[in-house]
Amino acid sequence: MSLISCDNITKIYQTGEMKVKALKNISLEISESQFISFIGPSGSGKTTLLNLFGCLDKPTEGLLKVIDTDISKLNYIERAKFRGKHLGFIFQNFNLIPVLTVYENIEYPLVMVKSLPKKEREEKVLGLLDAVGMLDQKDKMISQISGGQKQRAAIARALTTDPKIVLADEPTANLDHESAYKVMSLMKKLSKEVGTTFIFATHDPKIVKEVDIVYTIEDGFLTKREDKSENGRQSNV
Amino acid sequence: MYNMIKIAVRNLFRQKRRSMLTIGIVAFGVLAVMLFTATAGSFKNIMVGQITDSMLGHIQIHSKGYVASLDNLPLDKTIKTKQIKKLKEILSSIPEIESYSFRILLGGMLSNYKDSTSIKLAAIIPENERKVVPLLEDRLVKGTFLKEGEILLPDLITKGFKSKIGDDIALVVTNADGSVNGQSFKISGIMESIVGPTGKYGYIHFDDAIAMLRMDSAEISEVAIRLNNFDDMKSVFTSLKKKLNKIKNKKGKPVFEIHTWEKLSPFYSIARMIDMMSLFIKIILIGIVLVSVMNVMIMAVYERTKEIGSLSAMGTLPSKIRLIFLFEGFFLGIYGSIIGTIISLITVYIVNISNVSIAFGRGSDILLKPSVSLSQIGTTVLIVVIVSMLAVLEPAIRASKMEPIEALR
Ligand SMILES: Nc1ncnc2c1ncn2[C@@H]1O[C@H](COP(=O)(O)OP(=O)(O)OP(=O)(O)O)[C@@H](O)[C@H]1O
Ligand SMILES: [Mg+2]
Numbered sequence: 001m002s003l004i005s006c007d008n009i010t011k012i013y014q015t016g017e018m019k020v021k022a023l024k025n026i027s028l029e030i031s032e033s034q035f036i037s038f039i040g041p042s043g044s045g046k047t048t049l050l051n052l053f054g055c056l057d058k059p060t061e062g063l064l065k066v067i068d069t070d071i072s073k074l075n076y077i078e079r080a081k082f083r084g085k086h087l088g089f090i091f092q093n094f095n096l097i098p099v100l101t102v103y104e105n106i107e108y109p110l111v112m113v114k115s116l117p118k119k120e121r122e123e124k125v126l127g128l129l130d131a132v133g134m135l136d137q138k139d140k141m142i143s144q145i146s147g148g149q150k151q152r153a154a155i156a157r158a159l160t161t162d163p164k165i166v167l168a169d170e171p172t173a174n175l176d177h178e179s180a181y182k183v184m185s186l187m188k189k190l191s192k193e194v195g196t197t198f199i200f201a202t203h204d205p206k207i208v209k210e211v212d213i214v215y216t217i218e219d220g221f222l223t224k225r226e227d228k229s230e231n232g233r234q235s236n237v
Numbered sequence: 238m239y240n241m242i243k244i245a246v247r248n249l250f251r252q253k254r255r256s257m258l259t260i261g262i263v264a265f266g267v268l269a270v271m272l273f274t275a276t277a278g279s280f281k282n283i284m285v286g287q288i289t290d291s292m293l294g295h296i297q298i299h300s301k302g303y304v305a306s307l308d309n310l311p312l313d314k315t316i317k318t319k320q321i322k323k324l325k326e327i328l329s330s331i332p333e334i335e336s337y338s339f340r341i342l343l344g345g346m347l348s349n350y351k352d353s354t355s356i357k358l359a360a361i362i363p364e365n366e367r368k369v370v371p372l373l374e375d376r377l378v379k380g381t382f383l384k385e386g387e388i389l390l391p392d393l394i395t396k397g398f399k400s401k402i403g404d405d406i407a408l409v410v411t412n413a414d415g416s417v418n419g420q421s422f423k424i425s426g427i428m429e430s431i432v433g434p435t436g437k438y439g440y441i442h443f444d445d446a447i448a449m450l451r452m453d454s455a456e457i458s459e460v461a462i463r464l465n466n467f468d469d470m471k472s473v474f475t476s477l478k479k480k481l482n483k484i485k486n487k488k489g490k491p492v493f494e495i496h497t498w499e500k501l502s503p504f505y506s507i508a509r510m511i512d513m514m515s516l517f518i519k520i521i522l523i524g525i526v527l528v529s530v531m532n533v534m535i536m537a538v539y540e541r542t543k544e545i546g547s548l549s550a551m552g553t554l555p556s557k558i559r560l561i562f563l564f565e566g567f568f569l570g571i572y573g574s575i576i577g578t579i580i581s582l583i584t585v586y587i588v589n590i591s592n593v594s595i596a597f598g599r600g601s602d603i604l605l606k607p608s609v610s611l612s613q614i615g616t617t618v619l620i621v622v623i624v625s626m627l628a629v630l631e632p633a634i635r636a637s638k639m640e641p642i643e644a645l646r
Contacts, residue, residue, distance in 0.1 A: 081552060082552075093543075095546075108551070
């Protein structure tokens with residue numbers, strides 16, 4: 001089953017008179033439980049594409065279906081609900097809520113988006129804290145933990161609602177080599193365990209090494225698809 | 238809900254100094270309002286008390302058209318004997334009325350057999366008058382209160398006449414028919430003159446006036462009424478007016494007219510002015526709260542753009558984002574008004590125990606007794622909280638409408 005299907009997608013940004021064609025005729029399919037990365041030079045359109053997958057934006061042309069939903073048909077509120085239900089986000093600069101503890105941050109989507117009862121929330125959050133190795137840090141405020149720890153907390157937060165897809169735009173860009181490596185292998189492990197598809201945009205060779213499928217984007221065009229998993233194949237698109 | 242409150246309260250403590258400053262400004266505004274209304278209210282109560290208790294009474298009844306020609310003290314516009322009886326019936330049927338006093342007001346010529354002067358007089362029944370205006374007797378600077386054959390004179394006249402207590406003085410009056418009568422009175426007391434419509438009146442006994450004016454039976458110029466409870470004035474006034482209006486003359490017009498003290502005293506406008514000033518101070522408070530809360534919240538939304546973007550990306554509905562900010566405004570207002578109220582109560586308590594006094598009317602050192610009522614606290618807090626939430630409304634709506642991709646960039 002395909003989680004995301006793009007059919008001839010184009011995205012044009014218009015600022016005043018200026019038109020920027022950020023994505024040009026992109027077609028692809030992404031299926032469940034994959035570990036995927038988009039690479040390409042700066043300004044090639046990676047973030048733009050991830051924003052579309054994340055239902056944060058709509059394509060200018062073409063059909064984009066995320067979990068069988070044509071997202072250009074959703075309004076602002078429906079998109080917010082859709083994101084809360086099906087998607088997880090990991091940001092380059094973590095974007096954890098600074099006034100909440102690590103535990104409360106991970107709990108946040110369950111309270112504010114899913115409104116799960118307390119007991120189930122606790123079970124879920126503690127399980128995830130354990131999975132990302134942050135149990136001992138759970139009562140700290142965000143300002144008291146390191147970048148790597150922040151990103152691990154963010155991974156746990158992205159997974160609390162059991163999303164089908166987790167989107168991560170440059171998740172390791174603000175981390176040192178070692179933390180980046182830990183974060184990457186953690187995500188890979190969790191991806192296999194919970195069956196969530198992770199989609200990255202990155203320059204980072206470490207990520208590229210770890211992923212199953214690498215898409216290359218250049219100047220808004222999808223130029224290459226590389227499947228590195230056992231039964232993978234390499235192709236030019 | 239709890240989570241939103243938690244986030245809102247913690248957000249306030251994020252910029253401690255800034256939040257404290259805003260809460261402080263709000264508290265200061267609340268303090269200003271409460272202190273002003275407390276002291277001005279106390280002053281107003283003193284003033285109104287002095288006026289009603291030393292001359293006017295709470296409500297007065299006259300024959301129709303009397304008040305309009307009050308300056309002449311017309312003797313042909315009196316309440317006649319027959320109507321007095323009806324009036325007594327009505328007055329005694331209203332339990333809220335504590336007491337009432339009949340007065341005849343008249344003008345006359347006063348002479349000490351050397352000089353003469355014109356004077357306005359109120360003829361009263363001392364026992365009744367005492368009950369209606371208990372502070373009248375306090376105005377005596379010398380001598381004793383009134384008996385038949387005696388006169389109380391304002392100090393301005395006795396000074397000019399160089400009269401003493403016990404001196405005889407002649408009073409000449411003209412009655413309604415135009416005939417002139419004179420009688421000699423003994424000065425029994427000297428009254429301090431005060432500001433106000435009847436502040437320089439002399440006083441004689443009711444029966445002396447009846448005799449001098451050659452009235453066959455009692456007629457009166459006015460009835461002054463005192464109520465058990467000053468706060469009932471409006472309701473008693475209305476019910477009394479309704480009853481009085483039923484009594485009509487042959488032409489079918491009402492016989493009586495009725496006024497509260499407010500309509501009879503120029504001090505009412507001062508009382509009104511105090512109320513107006515309280516209102517202005519409240520408007521200033523609203524301005525202060527609005528500007529300071531809006532200011533910090535606009536800054537907060539601006540600073541937290543990325544955070545708002547990530548909340549929104551995670552699927553937090555705009556209504557919830559809005560609520561977080563509304564709660565922040567709510568708590569700014571609540572904290573500010575609680576602190577302001579506490580400081581106000583302490584200050585009012587200190588003023589009360591340190592016996593601050595003022596001079597007004599009869600009293601030269603009347604204790605200022607400022608008080609803050611529960612309803613005053615309630616309305617002030619309510620105003621502040623509502624205004625704070627109005628102040629965050631715009632920033633909150635802006636935050637909730639942010640496009641996550643714009644906010645996250
Ligand atoms: N909101 C916007 N308005 C106008 N142009 C935009 C906007 N966002 C992106 N662009 C343009 O679209 C193109 C693709 O941008 P995008 O951010 O997707 O690149 P990227 O591959 O993520 O780059 P980087 O590796 O630097 O993050 C760029 O030319 C960029 O200038
Ligand atoms: Mg990018």
